[in-house]
Amino acid sequence: MIGDGLTLHQLQCFEAVVSEGGFQAAAAKLLRSQPSVSTSVKNLEAQLGLTLLDRSGYRVTLTEAGRSFYDHARVLLHELSRLRDHAAQLAIGQESELHVVIGDVSPLPETLGLLRSFFDDHPGTKLHLHFEAVSGPWERLFDNEADLIFHYVEKSDPRLEFVDLFTTKVIPVVAPNYLRFPITKSIVPEQMRDYVQCVIRDTATHSEPRNYYLVEGARSWTVSDQLMKRELILQGMGWGHMPRYMIERDLREKTLLPIAGKYFRGGQVELVAARLRNAPHGPVANRLWQFIADQAARMIPTAG
Numbered sequence: 050m051i052g053d054g055l056t057l058h059q060l061q062c063f064e065a066v067v068s069e070g071g072f073q074a075a076a077a078k079l080l081r082s083q084p085s086v087s088t089s090v091k092n093l094e095a096q097l098g099l100t101l102l103d104r105s106g107y108r109v110t111l112t113e114a115g116r117s118f119y120d121h122a123r124v125l126l127h128e129l130s131r132l133r134d135h136a137a138q139l140a141i142g143q144e145s146e147l148h149v150v151i152g153d154v155s156p157l158p159e160t161l162g163l164l165r166s167f168f169d170d171h172p173g174t175k176l177h178l179h180f181e182a183v184s185g186p187w188e189r190l191f192d193n194e195a196d197l198i199f200h201y202v203e204k205s206d207p208r209l210e211f212v213d214l215f216t217t218k219v220i221p222v223v224a225p226n227y228l229r230f231p232i233t234k235s236i237v238p239e240q241m242r243d244y245v246q247c248v249i250r251d252t253a254t255h256s257e258p259r260n261y262y263l264v265e266g267a268r269s270w271t272v273s274d275q276l277m278k279r280e281l282i283l284q285g286m287g288w289g290h291m292p293r294y295m296i297e298r299d300l301r302e303k304t305l306l307p308i309a310g311k312y313f314r315g316g317q318v319e320l321v322a323a324r325l326r327n328a329p330h331g332p333v334a335n336r337l338w339q340f341i342a343d344q345a346a347r348m349i350p351t352a353g
Contacts, residue, residue, distance in 0.1 A: 054096045057129070060122050062089040063101065067119055071109060130327075144331040146175040150189045152200030153182035153249055153275055154217065154292050154318055160199050167340045174333045182274065184259050185252030190325060196334050202323045211321040212342050218293040220315040221262070222305040224285040234310030242267045247278045247289035262290045262316070290315060 065075035066086065076083040094101050101115035111119055151160055168176050181189060186200040191208070202209055223232075223244075230240065241264050250271040251258045263269065270287055272278045275295055281287050283304060291305075299305035309315045322341045324330070330338070 245287035
């Protein structure tokens with residue numbers, strides 16, 4: 050009960066009807082029956098002495114009074130949601146464990162060094178490290194199986210908050226004498242179809258699988274991680290795109306040769322630390338997040 054007979058359920062039903070565009074959609078969102086949602090809204094209107102919804106048309110719309118009430122109700126519901134999240138954080142207490150996912154293109158020395166520096170000062174919290182590829186880190190995060198990921202993300206996704214760490218280039222490379230034609234900046238995809246392309250296996254289990262830089266119609270071998278991929282390319286068993294930081298020495302010693310050009314441009318990956326914005330985070334998770342933010346500026350020249 051909120052006051053004067055109003056209930057939180059009534060406000061939630063009213064908000065859902067407006068945001069979802071009708072009683073049926075609101076009932077589906079709230080996992081309630083349509084009659085119960087309709088009754089709750091009618092009771093709300095009766096207790097307020099106001100007509101909040103115009104039901105005369107094909108779709109329900111807000112009355113003038115309903116629009117004003119809706120704006121205030123949304124603020125209240127948002128604050129109640131934040132209060133629940135805060136209570137959940139308080140209930141968590143000092144976390145006994147955290148789950149962190151490292152993506153396949155994250156530099157391990159820098160990433161692990163960052164985590165070691167933090168957890169050396171937090172021996173009471175057990176760290177569970179997971180290594181995932183391509184869509185795997187996102188799936189773990191959105192399935193609430195990870196407190197934090199080190200990977201690239203869609204930065205416009207409102208569900209996420211992130212800390213920029215560093216940017217790495219991804220370039221296509223081959224072993225010397227792997228190709229039967231000269232390496233130029235004008236190699237076209239058709240020329241590469243007869244050569245095995247090494248790609249990273251997406252570790253996501255129920256998300257839409259993603260592949261990057263694939264040549265249509267070419268043979269491909271999938272591998273579990275970047276180190277295996279690099280070794281296959283070094284052995285002349287295929288070609289593929291690699292993070293530049295992993296092959297700097299190979300490029301200097303010419304044990305790997307870049308084939309980037311007009312049609313194989315490679316790419317650039319912006320690596321971040323990311324977590325769910327509205328999920329409850331305990332005190333250790335929040336301290337880790339702040340620690341990463343504080344250290345981010347130092348990591349950029351190191352890993353870049």
